[in-house]
Amino acid sequence: xxxxxxxxxxxxxxxxxxxxxxxxxxxxxxxxxxxxxxxxxxxxxxxxxxxxxxxxxxxxxxxxxxxxxxxxxxxxxxxxxxxxxxxxxxxxxxxxxxxxxxxxxxxxxxxxxxxxxxxxxxxxxxxxxxxxxxxxxxxxxxxxxxxxxxxxxxxxxxxxxxxxxxxxxxxxxxxxxxxxxxxxxxxxxxxxxxxxxxxxxxxxxxxxxxxxxxxxxxxxxxxxxxxxxxxxxxxxxxxxxxxxxxxxxxxxxxxxxxxxxxxxxxxxxxxxxxxxxxxxxxxxxxxxxxxxxxxxxxxxxxxxxxxx
Numbered sequence: 001x002x003x004x005x006x007x008x009x010x011x012x013x014x015x016x017x018x019x020x021x022x023x024x025x026x027x028x029x030x031x032x033x034x035x036x037x038x039x040x041x042x043x044x045x046x047x048x049x050x051x052x053x054x055x056x057x058x059x060x061x062x063x064x065x066x067x068x069x070x071x072x073x074x075x076x077x078x079x080x081x082x083x084x085x086x087x088x089x090x091x092x093x094x095x096x097x098x099x100x101x102x103x104x105x106x107x108x109x110x111x112x113x114x115x116x117x118x119x120x121x122x123x124x125x126x127x128x129x130x131x132x133x134x135x136x137x138x139x140x141x142x143x144x145x146x147x148x149x150x151x152x153x154x155x156x157x158x159x160x161x162x163x164x165x166x167x168x169x170x171x172x173x174x175x176x177x178x179x180x181x182x183x184x185x186x187x188x189x190x191x192x193x194x195x196x197x198x199x200x201x202x203x204x205x206x207x208x209x210x211x212x213x214x215x216x217x218x219x220x221x222x223x224x225x226x227x228x229x230x231x232x233x234x235x236x237x238x239x240x241x242x243x244x245x246x247x248x249x250x251x252x253x254x255x256x257x258x259x260x261x262x263x264x265x266x267x268x269x270x271x272x273x274x275x276x277x278x279x280x281x282x283x284x285x286x287x288x289x290x291x292x293x294x295x296x297x298x299x300x301x302x303x304x305x306x307x308x
Contacts, residue, residue: 004046007076008039009039012036050065094280099147103131105150109301137207147272147273149272150270151272160273163273166270170241170268171241173242173251174236198237201222241265267297
């Protein structure tokens with residue numbers, strides 16, 4: 001297929017408009033003025049339109065010429081970006097990096113990492129997604145992400161590399177004034193059977209779903225995020241375990257109360273995880289820095305191990 005508009009023609013048109021004359025454009029592009037005139041004349045002939053109004057002393061763009069220039073500059077920019085991405089890929093940097101953050105974590109620590117990464121590699125496009133429970137492993141297994149931060153528990157099979165960040169502590173929490181707050185502690189399993197349990201739905205698409213902190217309540221309220229679970233429990237709609245670091249504000253405000261159970265929930269180990277065969281420089285950059293960090297169960301932040 002013959003291209004009516006070439007990158008060379010667009011570059012020539014752009015140079016003329018910026019430098020205001022054909023002669024100045026020729027100087028910038030290291031060509032003779034006749035070559036510039038030929039390129040524009042050929043473009044006008046191929047398109048069947050006049051790009052310059054030559055009735056005046058100095059050639060000026062026509063309305064169609066202005067349209068071609070404005071759209072052409074977007075093509076030139078895209079061409080430059082494509083060339084940059086090609087050079088970037090050849091150097092081992094990914095054109096895009098997809099990071100999955102497990103919903104058990106907040107994004108605050110990750111934002112700090114992103115800021116540092118952008119200073120050295122701003123051309124890599126970052127995609128952040130959030131998954132719940134086994135959904136993080138499912139996204140990594142299904143190639144919907146390149147790196148998981150906060151993956152819970154063990155990987156679903158071989159082929160993954162993990163680095164432990166630490167353990168998340170869970171507290172059994174109920175709304176302030178809930179009937180359970182009037183009972184002696186620790187609460188036996190029989191004491192909570194009359195109250196709905198609020199649980200967050202696993203976001204897995206292909207892997208078997210995982211359950212988390214299920215209680216022997218008679219009914220369940222299923223929500224899609226940790227935030228919704230906290231809100232539901234603050235309103236007294238149900239009971240359940242919540243990550244300790246996610247409810248500090250609600251406890252301080254008197255919205256929630258923590259109650260001891262006879263069978264408390266053990267801590268959950270969270271990790272950084274990636275595919276064993278992934279050799280991308282961006283993944284390595286994040287992994288190297290995350291290996292220097294650990295999860296603080298009180299603040300919920302990833303902090304430098306030296307500060308622990």
